[in-house]
């Protein structure tokens with residue numbers, strides 16, 4: 001299996017390995033030349049919080065903005081982010 005032309009792992013500045021995402025980019029995908037952002041979804045370990053989340057889900061109660069978390073990207077990641085931006089610019093139509 002062929003890998004992606006670009007594949008970069010970003011871990012949050014806070015050091016928590018559950019705060020991370022991967023950007024993969026390739027010119028030969030089913031979508032054409034593009035980049036994919038794969039985000040790690042936090043898993044709640046507290047059973048009561050999971051039950052509360054399930055109850056809210058069943059009754060359709062959600063934050064109007066959806067569920068978000070954050071990854072702090074520090075300046076040391078700029079070059080790797082720029083590599084993805086350069087790839088996308090290179091393949092602009």
Ligand SMILES: [Zn+2]
Nearest residue numbers: 012014016019
């Ligand atoms: Zn973090």
